[in-house]
Amino acid sequence: MAPSLLVFYYGLTIFLGSATVFSSPVSLPLVHRAPASGVSKLDIVQRGIGSTPNRPRRGARIRRGDVTLQVTVGTPPQHFLVTADTGSSDFWIGGPGSYGMSQTFDPTSSSSYEDKNEPVYIRYGLGSFTGTVGIDTVTVAGFTIPEAVVETGLSTSTAFGFSDMSGIMGFAWGQLSSSGLQTFTEQLVSQNMLAENKFSVYLGRALNNLTPDQAASNGTMPAGSLTFGGVDSSTYTGDIDYFPIVAELHWVVQADGISVNGQVVPDTNGIQAMMDTGTDLVVMPDNMFDAVSKAMGATVIQGAAYVDCSSMPTNVALRIQSKDYHFALEDLVRGVVDINSKTLSQEFGFKEGTQVCKLAWEGGQDDTEDGQTPMIIFGDYFLKAWTSVYDIDNKQVGLAAAAPASSLSTMSDVVNFYLKLQGADTSSNSSTKATGTSSAGSSSETSAAGRASDGLGGIQLLTLIMSLLGAALLSCHLV
Structure with missing residues (x-):
């Protein structure tokens, strides 16, 4: 089918039927999301129990914050910040039973949501997720998948409750997907929506210029970028060295x-x-x-x-x-x-x-x-x-x-x-x-x-x- 419309949006895009094909790489900003307001400044900065003014602070681990990206789910769209995770494959959003999340997905408010009535359980290195599999419209960086897999949380462990992230979008291979259905990335590839079938991640150093008060705030700060369809040449110097994956x-x-x-x-x-x-x-x-x-x-x-x-x-x-x-x-x-x-x-x-x-x-x-x-x-x-x-x-x-x-x-x-x-x-x-x-x-x-x-x-x-x-x-x- 000949392209019906050409527009410039994140670079040249071509609309083929319902799919948007980007002819050049598309970058979207990643952000560090500071922890929820229920966590004290001391905990945020030191990741330890509170100390009194007379007791020296321990140099416990600095909270760098979750590296998150903006996604929308449903019709009308509901907006979320989710962790960009190359170490897993599932895409899930916290639901009403999710612990400590300020934003959760309400499937009943989306006219395009389809419940698959299939349970899903995911165990991470720290934390776990229990939910149900559904299908809905998902948009990331201008890429819209009308029938994307969305796992909605029935319960999540406390490990996910200390920041304002609302879920996780996994970018590992589809064989790891708990639902057994195509991942968001696999759908981008199968629908030929990417300029090249690759993506890249650049993580910034936003904390370097922050004061302790800023580090403990509840706002967002730049955390680099995620590029679909290639590599943003401004994010690296020298050559890219490639290595084959094991599996x-x-x-x-x-x-x-x-x-x-x-x-x-x-x-x-x-x-x-x-x-x-x-x-x-x-x-x-x-x-x-x-x-x-x-x-x-x-x-x-x-x-x-x-x-x-x-x-x-x-x-x-x-x-x-x-x-x-x-x-x-x-x-x-x-x-x-x-x-x-x-x-x-x-x-x-x-x-x-x-x-x-x-x-x-x-x-x-x-x-x-x-x-x-x-x-x-x-x-x-x-x-x-x-x-x-x-x-x-x-x-x-x-x-x-x-x-x-x-x-x-x-x-x-x-x-x-x-x-x-x-x-x-x-x-x-x-x-x-x-x-x-x-x-x-x-x-x-x-x-x-x-x-x-x-x-x-x-x-x-x-x-x-x-x-x-x-x-x-x-x-x-x-x-």
């Missing part, structure tokens, strides 16, 4: 391992690497977590790795086909603990006056893509340094250096950035504090099996466990 499930590639100071950590040899925008940390099997933490000179306390900021290695990378894809300095760290009291010194095992970096990875990952090869999940703390490309036709993942790169070029910059974001006074933090001598305890490490007994006193251990538990509850690791 048509997740976006997983074969890797050499994780390198520290130019050497692959032996326990990570031959890993598979999953690119997952729905996870913020780097999540690995316990033995690899212990090995990488040891290579970093870190102490493992209750499942988190802490290292003297002044002595931690800064040359850390994912190695694929003998080439290193480095973490940005700031993305190695998810918080800073200023050891400024005897109590904190006893709890963390570092000398007073030490600034301790909490590293951006954790253990507990035991899934595999092929049933046998260990896998590490590389979330936003890695992907912020790389524009990632997901090539459907050629079944490959691409990586290119993100532009602009991080502006934090020294560990002193990183330490001051996190202390500022955590609300600490950084005026007295000189560069010497981030380049001094490490504490005697900073090179010790605890195995995965022995993390529950770190030699802390009863009160200190209980306080630390509560802080870390609060961090976990406020985290949303979508694996």
Whole structure:
């Protein structure tokens, strides 16, 4: 059929019947959505339990916020922010039974909704979803699918209740879909709506210019872009390196391992690497977590790795086909603990006056893509340094250096950035504090099996466990 109308909308578009075909890539902004107003500023910034004014704040994990995109569902359209997740395949929106979501989908208000009367259950790395399968009109970035699969929540776990995201749109392969029906991406491809059958993700660095009050606000802030049908050339520099995926499930590639100071950590040899925008940390099997933490000179306390900021290695990378894809300095760290009291010194095992970096990875990952090869999940703390490309036709993942790169070029910059974001006074933090001598305890490490007994006193251990538990509850690791 000859095109009936040509218009310029996000570039040249061609209307063929009811389908809109875009002849060039289409980018839409991603946003970080700050947590719901019911969560305190302290929890947002520190991801821990509240501390009193007389008690120093712990450098628990910084909340970077969910990376979300705007979608509309139904007739008339209902608007939602949903997490853009390359680590799953389902598209769901919270319904009336969903926990703590400020916006939920009401199927009875949509004249185009069709209930398939099929239940669906999805388990994520943290959190779960129970709902029902339906069909309705869904629009993303000008792409409209009249009969898209929409899973509506009957109940969701508390893990999804601490931010204003209303659901998840998965961009992994359709074989993972819980409904067994075509995913949104598969429908775009089958209806020939994309300029190229690929999409790409660029994650911005909005937090770098925020004050603590801004970080704790309930507004949105730029978080990069998602491009359908190709790659936005303004989001990267240099070449795009492509690697074949292991299977048509997740976006997983074969890797050499994780390198520290130019050497692959032996326990990570031959890993598979999953690119997952729905996870913020780097999540690995316990033995690899212990090995990488040891290579970093870190102490493992209750499942988190802490290292003297002044002595931690800064040359850390994912190695694929003998080439290193480095973490940005700031993305190695998810918080800073200023050891400024005897109590904190006893709890963390570092000398007073030490600034301790909490590293951006954790253990507990035991899934595999092929049933046998260990896998590490590389979330936003890695992907912020790389524009990632997901090539459907050629079944490959691409990586290119993100532009602009991080502006934090020294560990002193990183330490001051996190202390500022955590609300600490950084005026007295000189560069010497981030380049001094490490504490005697900073090179010790605890195995995965022995993390529950770190030699802390009863009160200190209980306080630390509560802080870390609060961090976990406020985290949303979508694996």
